[in-house]
Amino acid sequence: MKSRCHIWWGTKTRRGYGRLETGGKTRYAHRILWNMAFGEIKPGHVLVNMCGQKACVNLEHWREMPIQHAAWKAGEYGAAVSAGAKHPFARFSRKQVVRLRRRSRAIVCSRKHASWVVRTAKQHNVKAETLRKMLRGESYGRYP
Secondary structure (H helix, E strand, O other): OOOOOOOOOOEOOOOEEEEEEOOOOOEEEEHHHHHHHHOOOOOOOOEEEEOOOEEEEOOHHEEEHHHHHHHHHHHHOEEEEEOOOOOOOOOOOOHHHHHHHHHHEEEEOOHHHHHHHHHHHHHOOOOOOHHHHHOHHHHOOOOO
């Protein structure tokens, strides 16, 4: 990193991220600063801290990137991932889980179901086994 970290001196989360109270809600300090400087984070994207210092609010040390790339990019730099969604590695939203499970139950023939799973997994850029686990309720279990 060319520039130094700007450490947040205010309150922090248990995990070490800077936090602020705005509008009655607790928010990450780096996310508020990012939104002020660059606008809202795109859907399906997260902020990745490239310096590894969770309390850093220097926006030069944060990168916005798709969730799929965030895990390996963060690991490559020994950095931390800050979730833009409920979980940074979640592949499906609640709405998608409900819709896909309903669709899965509607397909009766197992041969059709198997090919549907493969096609749908490709559309969502996940492995077929990941989709099967979600459909069986082994992951994303709290949704209908």
